[in-house]
Amino acid sequence: MNPPRIEPLGDCAALIHCGEAIAADVNAQALAIAHALIDADLPGITDIVPAYASVCVRYEPGAWIGADAQSPFDRLAVRLGALVENAQPVAPIDAGLIEIPVSYGGEFGPDLDDVAAHAGLMREAVIDLHGSAEYRVAMLGFTPGFAYLLGLPDALHMPRRATPRTRVPAGSVAIGGAQTGVYPRETPGGWHLIGRTPLNLFDPARDPPALLKPGMRVKFVAR
Amino acid sequence: MSITVLAPGWQTSVQDGGRRGLAALGVGASGAMDDVSRRLANILVGNMDNAAVLEITLRGPRLRFDADCVVAMTGAALDGLPMWRPVAVRAGTEIAFGTMQRGAYAYLAVAGGIGSETVLGSRSTDIVAGFNAALVAGDVLPIMESSHIQHRDLWRRFHARTATGNFENPNVVATLWSLNPRSWFDLDPHNPIGVIEGAHFAQLSDDAQRALFDSTFRVGGDSSRMGLRLHNAHLGLRELLELVSAGVVPGTVQLPPSGDPIVLMAESPTCGGYPRIGHVIGVDLPRLAQRRPGDSVRFVRAALDEAQTRYLEREHALAALARTIKDRLQ
Numbered sequence: 134m135n136p137p138r139i140e141p142l143g144d145c146a147a148l149i150h151c152g153e154a155i156a157a158d159v160n161a162q163a164l165a166i167a168h169a170l171i172d173a174d175l176p177g178i179t180d181i182v183p184a185y186a187s188v189c190v191r192y193e194p195g196a197w198i199g200a201d202a203q204s205p206f207d208r209l210a211v212r213l214g215a216l217v218e219n220a221q222p223v224a225p226i227d228a229g230l231i232e233i234p235v236s237y238g239g240e241f242g243p244d245l246d247d248v249a250a251h252a253g254l255m256r257e258a259v260i261d262l263h264g265s266a267e268y269r270v271a272m273l274g275f276t277p278g279f280a281y282l283l284g285l286p287d288a289l290h291m292p293r294r295a296t297p298r299t300r301v302p303a304g305s306v307a308i309g310g311a312q313t314g315v316y317p318r319e320t321p322g323g324w325h326l327i328g329r330t331p332l333n334l335f336d337p338a339r340d341p342p343a344l345l346k347p348g349m350r351v352k353f354v355a356r
Numbered sequence: 357m358s359i360t361v362l363a364p365g366w367q368t369s370v371q372d373g374g375r376r377g378l379a380a381l382g383v384g385a386s387g388a389m390d391d392v393s394r395r396l397a398n399i400l401v402g403n404m405d406n407a408a409v410l411e412i413t414l415r416g417p418r419l420r421f422d423a424d425c426v427v428a429m430t431g432a433a434l435d436g437l438p439m440w441r442p443v444a445v446r447a448g449t450e451i452a453f454g455t456m457q458r459g460a461y462a463y464l465a466v467a468g469g470i471g472s473e474t475v476l477g478s479r480s481t482d483i484v485a486g487f488n489a490a491l492v493a494g495d496v497l498p499i500m501e502s503s504h505i506q507h508r509d510l511w512r513r514f515h516a517r518t519a520t521g522n523f524e525n526p527n528v529v530a531t532l533w534s535l536n537p538r539s540w541f542d543l544d545p546h547n548p549i550g551v552i553e554g555a556h557f558a559q560l561s562d563d564a565q566r567a568l569f570d571s572t573f574r575v576g577g578d579s580s581r582m583g584l585r586l587h588n589a590h591l592g593l594r595e596l597l598e599l600v601s602a603g604v605v606p607g608t609v610q611l612p613p614s615g616d617p618i619v620l621m622a623e624s625p626t627c628g629g630y631p632r633i634g635h636v637i638g639v640d641l642p643r644l645a646q647r648r649p650g651d652s653v654r655f656v657r658a659a660l661d662e663a664q665t666r667y668l669e670r671e672h673a674l675a676a677l678a679r680t681i682k683d684r685l686q
Binding site for chain 1: 376377378379380381382383385475476484485486487552555599600601602603604605607608625626627632635636637638660661663664665667668671
C-alpha cells in the first residue's frame, strides 16, 4: 500500500486517502487512522469519518492558526501526517458477532430471484451463501446507521439496479456490487433487495444510536 | 412561552448550529442553509450563537406569538416584520409573512431561542434523515427564557416606534437602528462564488475544466437542502472514474454521470462516491444558499490559503459584531 495522502476537502475538512479499493487491508488502515485520531483528541476537530479507504476530518480553521503564515490546513496536515505514520492497526472491535435475523425472499426480498439468476444459483443456495459468510462493517454512511459490509461471497456480486427504487422499505437486506447492507429506514435505493430484518439499525433515542459500527463482525441468520 | 404555527409557508423548519461528532454514524450536520444569517439573527436578540431559529423558505408562514417576545428577522426580504433589527412583539400578535421576491431563505430568531425537541444533541431539522420535520399548521414551538433581554424593558426603550413596512401594527415595535446586512449578505446572482479545485478536477476534460469556471450555471428546480443541482453546462470526464465512497461535506461539488454538478448543502450526506471536482469556499456557501431555482451561478477559482484567511476574518468580524450588539442590548 502507498503511504496515505492528505487532501483538502474545502476549507473546513481534510481527507486522508489510503487507496481507491474496496479491500479489507485498506479499510483496516483507514479504521486504524480513525482510532489514532480519536485517541489524539486534536483541538477543533468536529468529526472523524472513516470510509472504505479514507478518513474525513472536519475541523474548525480557527483552532489551527499560529504565529507564522502557515495556513490552518497546512498546520493540521503536518499533525495528521505524523499521526498517520504511527497509526497502529486496531484489533477487531470486541462486540462479539452481531447476528441479523433475515426473512429472505417473497415480499421481503423481491429481487432474490434476480440475484439467483445472475449468480446461476437456486434461490436456496443464495440464502445459504449470504447467510454462511461472516462480514465486517467497513463504514457507515448514505443515511444514518447504514452499514456497508465487506465479505460478500464473490458469486453474489451483482451490479446495482439500472433504475434505483424511489422507496426501499426499512430493514431491507440488499446487495449492491461487491457489498451487502441493511437499509435502516425507508429511503430511495439502487441495491437488490433479498430479504428484510425486523432489527432497528438506527434509533436516535438509543445510546449508541447505531446498532453497527466500523470494525464489527456481522452474520445474517435466516428466520 | 410559545409560538403557534397557523400556516407553515412553503417550508419552514427549526435550525440551530447543527449536529456535530456523529458523521461517523452517517448522521450529517444539517443546520441552516445560510448559517451566517441564522447567527446574525441570534446576535440581534442576544442569543447564544448555537440557538435554534426558524428557517423560512421562499414563502413565509403565518405565526401567532403567544407571549410577549423579542425577535429578529434576517436573510432574504419578506413582508411581515422589519428586518435586521430587534423587534418587540406583543402577546397574541399574528403575523402573516409574505413571499420573497429575491433570495431563498430568511431566519427568525426569538430571544431565548426555540426550545423544540432535540434529536442527537441538536434541534436542527434534517428532512432527509427524518430528524424532526418541517413545520405544519398547529405546531406549537416552545420559547426558552432569555437570560439577556426583558421584553418589557425593550418595549420602553424602543420608544414605541411601530413597525415599518407595508403595514402599521401597534403590537410590534422595532429599534431605530438596524444592522447593515451588506457585508454579511448578498443576493446578487451575478457575483461569482469561490471554488477550490477538488481532487478529481484534473480528471475533467479540458473543455469541462474551462466550463466549470467560464459557464453560467442555472440552479435547478430539483435542488433542496441536501444539494443545489446546477444545469446549463454538461461537464465530462477524460475517462470513467470508478471511486469508492469517501467523506464529503457541505460545499463539495460532485459530478454525477449526468454531467450536471451538484453542490452539497446543509443536509449533505456524510459520504459520496461521485468525483469531487471542487469545493465552494466557506465564506461563499451562505451566499450560494440564497440562490433560488432559476438563478444563475458563476464560479471563480479560489486558493485554499485565501479561502481560510477570509473564513477567519469573517469569524473575527462576527465575534466583534456580537460584542457590539450585546452592549447595545444591555
